[in-house]
Amino acid sequence: MIDVLKSLFRPAPAAASRDIAPDLAVAVLLVEAARADGHYNDDDRHAVDALLTGMFDLTEPAALRQQAEAAQEEAADLVRFTRVVKTALTDEERVALIEALWQVVLVDHHRDPHEDALLRHLAPLIAVDDRDSAEARRRVLARAPASDT
Template identity: 65%
Template sequence: MIDVLKALFAPGPAPRDDVAPDVAVAALLVEAARVDGVYDPAERRAVEALLASLFDLSPAEAQALRARGEAAQSEAPDIVRFTRVVKGAMDEDQRIALMEALWHVVLVDHDRDPHENALLRHLAPLLAVSDHDSANARQRVQARLG
C-alpha cells in the first residue's frame, strides 16, 4: 500500500518538448483559425501563406506543415506546450512577427470573434509579447487588410 502511495506522488518523467518549433508555430496559427468554430478554406490558405513566409517554404512544404500543425493542435491538451517551444526558439522580433501572423489569421475573415480576441490576449504574454506590441501588430494587419 505504501509503495502505491509513493508511486502516486513520485515525480513523473519530465515533459518532453517533442514538437518542432515550426510545427508549434503552425499549431498556434491553426488554433487561432479554429477558435471561432469556423476553419474555412480562406483561413487554411492564410495559414499556409503565413507559414511559407515565416519559414521560406514552397507551397507544397507550407501545406504539409499546415497539416502537421493541424494534427498537433487537435491532439494537444492545451497550447502551452507550443508557446513554450516558440518562446525558446524565437527572438523577440520573430515572436512579434508571429503575433502579427496570428492577428492576420484572426482578421482574414474581417470578423473579430470574442473567442479570437480572448485567445490572442492569452497568447501574447505566453509568447513574451507585450500588449502594446500585440496591439501594434493587430493595427498593422488591419491596415493591410483594409
C-alpha cells in the same frame, strides 16, 4: 548542496516540448487562431499556408499545416507549443508571430470575441507584451480593406 535541493523542486521541462520543432509549434498556434471562431474553412487554410510559406520559406506548406492541424486537435492545451516558441524565437520573431496570428484571425474581416481572447491569452505565453500585440493588430488592420472589425 542547496543547488541540488533547489533542482529537486524545479519542474523538469516536458519531454514533449523538447520534441516539437519550432516550425510545427508556430504552425499549431496559427491553426489554433484560425479555428478560434469555430469556423475553419479554405480561406483560413490558405492564410495559414501563406504565412507558413513566408515564415519558413516553404514550397509546400500544406504538409506542415496538416501536421499542425493533427497536433492541435490532439493537444490538451497550447503550453507545450508556446514554450517552444518562447524559447526558440527571438523577440522580433515573436512579435512577427503575433502579427501573423492577427492576420489569421482577421482573414474573415471580423473580430470574434473568442479570437480576441485567444490572442490576449497567447501574447504573454510567448513573451509579447500587450502594447506590441496591439501594435501588431493595428498594422494588420491598416493593411486590411474596410470591414466590421
